Amino acid sequence: MTSQNQSDRDNFRKERVGVVLSNKMQKTIVVQISRKALHPEYGKVIEKSNKFKVHDEKNDAKIGDRVRIVETRPLSKDKRWRLVEIIGRARANAEADLKETAKAAGAKKS
Numbered sequence: 001m002t003s004q005n006q007s008d009r010d011n012f013r014k015e016r017v018g019v020v021l022s023n024k025m026q027k028t029i030v031v032q033i034s035r036k037a038l039h040p041e042y043g044k045v046i047e048k049s050n051k052f053k054v055h056d057e058k059n060d061a062k063i064g065d066r067v068r069i070v071e072t073r074p075l076s077k078d079k080r081w082r083l084v085e086i087i088g089r090a091r092a093n094a095e096a097d098l099k100e101t102a103k104a105a106g107a108k109k110s
Contacts, residue, residue: 014071017087020061021051028079029056031069055082064090064097 018033034049053076054069061067066088069081091097 015068015084016052016070016081017066017068018052020063020065020067020090023056023059023061023063025053027056027059029054029061029067029083031067031081052081053078055079057083061086062090066090 016031016033018031020029021032022030031052031054032049033052034047036045037048038044039046052069054067055072055075061083065086067086068084070084071080072082074080075082
């Protein structure tokens with residue numbers, strides 16, 4: 001395979017930016033990607049989010065970090081993304097903030 005073909009393949013890979021929700025697994029993090037979209041019927045702008053399991057070879061990412069991920073070949077049953085870079089580090093109490101936000105969202109749905 002030539003370098004030309006390799007660079008062509010890299011151009012088709014999806015890139016996303018998200019926030020680390022969990023780093024409890026070995027070499028794996030859970031990243032949440034948020035985006036805004038129009039509601040199909042009412043046209044109101046709503047926030048949609050997806051969670052991805054991402055391969056983190058060096059276990060660098062911490063909870064609350066802003067990271068860039070890229071699509072890759074399947075690495076396991078759920079992992080199809082890998083960590084490219086850590087864009088921004090989390091504040092000292094980011095883990096507590098995320099837990100509090102999750103509790104508030106859970107209570108809001110009930």
